[in-house]
Amino acid sequence: MRRAVCPGSFDPITNGHLDIIERASKLYDVVHVAVLINRNKQGMFTVEERIGLIEEVTAGFGNVVVESHHGLLVDYCRERGIPAIIKGLRAVSDFDYELQMAQMNHGLTGVETLFVPTSPTYSFLSSTLVKEVASYGGDVSHLLPETVHGRLVERIAERKAAQ
Numbered sequence: 001m002r003r004a005v006c007p008g009s010f011d012p013i014t015n016g017h018l019d020i021i022e023r024a025s026k027l028y029d030v031v032h033v034a035v036l037i038n039r040n041k042q043g044m045f046t047v048e049e050r051i052g053l054i055e056e057v058t059a060g061f062g063n064v065v066v067e068s069h070h071g072l073l074v075d076y077c078r079e080r081g082i083p084a085i086i087k088g089l090r091a092v093s094d095f096d097y098e099l100q101m102a103q104m105n106h107g108l109t110g111v112e113t114l115f116v117p118t119s120p121t122y123s124f125l126s127s128t129l130v131k132e133v134a135s136y137g138g139d140v141s142h143l144l145p146e147t148v149h150g151r152l153v154e155r156i157a158e159r160k161a162a163q
């Protein structure tokens with residue numbers, strides 16, 4: 001089985017993420033989507049919620065496994081025999097940090113990182129921007145899977161009501 005991992009925070013998954021996962025799922029037998037837990041970052045969605053949303057929107061691909069991981073990405077890969085990390089590159093500005101991480105990860109365990117150019121439709125897209133725009137009432141429905149957009153609008157309304 002040829003395996004690869006698409007890692008990230010996925011808070012929440014966007015159409016940009018989904019595009020990369022779908023393309024990876026056509027190249028590999030099994031694609032792991034690893035939701036990396038960062039205890040220093042308060043998310044909009046819990047890790048369990050993020051996993052549920054990713055499972056829902058990737059179910060149709062048929063070969064995607066979604067899991068959370070706390071710790072180093074290279075350990076996640078080593079424990080599961082995954083030789084390749086797939087990352088989307090949106091713009092040159094992503095490259096510096098992504099290259100550093102790829103070189104560090106390769107130096108740690110020999111795991112390879114493969115970069116996939118993001119579709120130009122999503123080159124400006126990030127979960128952070130989507131949350132910010134949505135929280136001020138901007139329309140981000142074209143940037144998220146429908147079910148994810150619905151949950152984001154709900155969550156923002158819940159948070160506003162609790163303030």
Ligand code: PNS
Pocket residue numbers: 007008009010036071072073074100101102104105
């Ligand atoms: O979606 P993000 O937040 O841009 O994803 C970044 C992520 C989670 C892929 C990166 O921070 C990561 O790999 N974290 C796991 C911890 C780790 O392995 N750190 C060393 C990287 S060289």
